[in-house]
Amino acid sequence: MNNAEPEQASRALARSVAAVSSLRHAVESRNLGLDPETGGQIRAALEDHLTTVDGWLSRAGDLARHAPLGQNPVGTAMAAKFANRADGDETSFTEVLNRYREVLESARDAINDAMRTYRETDERAADSLRKIT
Numbered sequence: 001m002n003n004a005e006p007e008q009a010s011r012a013l014a015r016s017v018a019a020v021s022s023l024r025h026a027v028e029s030r031n032l033g034l035d036p037e038t039g040g041q042i043r044a045a046l047e048d049h050l051t052t053v054d055g056w057l058s059r060a061g062d063l064a065r066h067a068p069l070g071q072n073p074v075g076t077a078m079a080a081k082f083a084n085r086a087d088g089d090e091t092s093f094t095e096v097l098n099r100y101r102e103v104l105e106s107a108r109d110a111i112n113d114a115m116r117t118y119r120e121t122d123e124r125a126a127d128s129l130r131k132i133t
């Protein structure tokens with residue numbers, strides 16, 4: 001992994017966070033509603049992806065173990081470096097996956113809220129129509 005890769009991953013994650021934030025804002029301002037069928041399909045895809053990410057996270061612990069590269073200073077340093085990339089600072093594989101999982105959860109919650117907005121809008125319209133007749 002070169003030095004640019006963690007930065008690229010962080011930028012991509014920041015774009016995802018911004019997109020989900022825009023989605024959430026549109027739902028909260030009632031500018032976005034999703035019909036239950038479409039919303040259900042999107043939610044199912046997000047749930048499937050959350051399951052995949054959970055699998056990655058459960059296996060990521062194996063990457064954080066120090067590789068047996070010998071008891072010399074170079075081997076010890078390299079083993080620590082690789083373990084740190086897997087589970088260390090905010091650019092580690094595990095931390096990026098955890099933040100990505102949070103984005104997916106937020107997107108799923110926004111989809112649920114958009115479906116609720118659609119139902120509420122539909123119910124208000126139906127109520128209004130019933131009052132007219």
